[in-house]
Ligand SMILES: Cc1cc2nc3c(=O)[nH]c(=O)nc-3n(C[C@H](O)[C@H](O)[C@H](O)COP(=O)(O)OP(=O)(O)OC[C@H]3O[C@@H](n4cnc5c(N)ncnc54)[C@H](O)[C@@H]3O)c2cc1C
């Protein structure tokens with residue numbers, strides 16, 4: 467702080483996860499003096515108990531399926547190979563340790579002051595650290611993320627949440643998952659592939675209510691073929707012990723489930739908005755606990771901003787990162803209109819096979835454009851599945867509107883959907899039409915070519 471500058475920092479960031487780190491680095495690139503407060507491991511949910519360890523487990527599960535396919539195709543490998551989960555986790559955690567280390571080095575190089583502490587707001591320009599130190603800040607970024615929820619039913623403490631899953635050291639023989647969203651869909655596929663028998667208990671009538679219904683139905687069909695048991699319309703009343711450390715689910719109709727070795731709840735997350743003292747700075751929180759922000763990530767307190775899961779908007783890592791970077795471009799980079807366009811965010815669920823989409827689902831498009839909607843679809847067996855004579859199918863679907871058949875939705879369920887979607891998300895954002903796709907020469911033989919060959 468200079469004699470004339472009342473501020474210790476140009477920016478103080480609460481939270482060293484996806485959004486907080488991205489904001490801190492971008493601000494420092496513009497020459498801002500930045501402090502980052504993070505009481506836990508750098509990288510937040512994504513790096514430690516989210517995207518990264520999840521994708522590692524997904525890769526292990528994908529390998530298991532491919533080894534099984536190899537056994538059918540003449541390779542001298544066992545059809546159900548032994549998997550040393552503990553050894554894999556050691557490798558996974560070493561990889562994550564490398565990410566922590568690289569963040570630490572980058573923070574050092576960027577001159578960002580890292581404080582291993584919780585922060586709270588005293589007012590809109592003052593952050594108090596865990597040991598009572600006051601930091602005067604010209605700007606404050608809230609990037610405190612979210613936490614997994616448990617249902618409010620008797621016995622809920624007998625189940626775990628996704629954070630607990632990442633501490634497991636083996637595949638339980640029988641696993642129950644409660645919830646029909648991203649995490650349930652992902653963990654069901656990977657646990658089944660790694661040797662567990664999975665039952666999925668869903669309150670509604672389908673998985674993944676945000677995604678295209680027909681494409682989700684294809685995933686559900688594939689899951690049934692893989693032996694995952696789907697229980698729709700399940701209203702959980704309680705969880706009770708079933709002996710030997712196992713548990714049983716009781717439903718509101720008086721039914722009782724089989725006994726399970728492990729139970730995980732994946733029923734959504736709640737913003738970490740209570741702990742940093744929003745009231746002291748006049749930061750408004752909505753009824754669901756999310757920090758309210760406008761289109762420029764401004765909270766109701768001048769000079770205080772929020773990005774990522776704590777805002778409850780499109781709670782995905784790349785969204786938190788993009789929102790934080792654009793915010794810093796605006797505050798420190800002189801780009802007065804910089805803000806994230808929350809439309810057409812592509813998203814992938816790392817199920818088996820993966821499922822992803824960008825733009826409007828068919829139902830959303832019909833609601834908005836009525837009869838002007840035209841849908842193209844291709845259902846096919848990828849070559850590897852056909853070679854091993856497995857019943858698993860892919861479904862790729864394009865949602866178009868108007869006479870020029872502008873593509874407003876791309877929805878893919880199938881092998882490599884996770885890698886294929888990104889490029890088509892660019893095409894959709896640029897306003898591609900069916901004619902543009904058809905005018906693009908296919909890459910053969912791939913799954914991706916189906917997108918440009920639809921008639
Ligand atoms: C199991 C799982 C899998 C996921 N998979 C994907 C995926 O494949 N792709 C994807 O895009 N997204 C995925 N997500 C979502 C993604 O992880 C989040 O959207 C993303 O991490 C949000 O970033 P964030 O910066 O808002 O919060 P976080 O990454 O959660 O970081 C918040 C940080 O703030 C810290 N903190 C909290 N309170 C304070 C305080 N008062 N002061 C200082 N620090 C504080 C916390 O310790 C934490 O480190 C997944 C999530 C889960 C749970």
Ligand SMILES: NC(=O)c1ccc[n+]([C@@H]2O[C@H](COP(=O)([O-])OP(=O)(O)OC[C@H]3O[C@@H](n4cnc5c(N)ncnc54)[C@H](O)[C@@H]3O)[C@@H](O)[C@H]2O)c1
Pocket residue numbers: 617618644645646647648649650652668669670674675702732733734735780781782813814815816
């Ligand atoms: N691949 C990815 O990008 C990825 C992966 C995992 C998580 N995430 C992010 O993390 C968020 C949280 O994931 P999630 O799966 O916990 O939440 P979710 O919002 O995706 O799904 C929650 C599910 O739980 C159900 N539910 C809610 N309350 C319930 C209750 N009391 N009893 C039974 N069911 C209940 C909902 O109907 C819904 O099906 C996601 O919304 C997503 O933004 C992203």
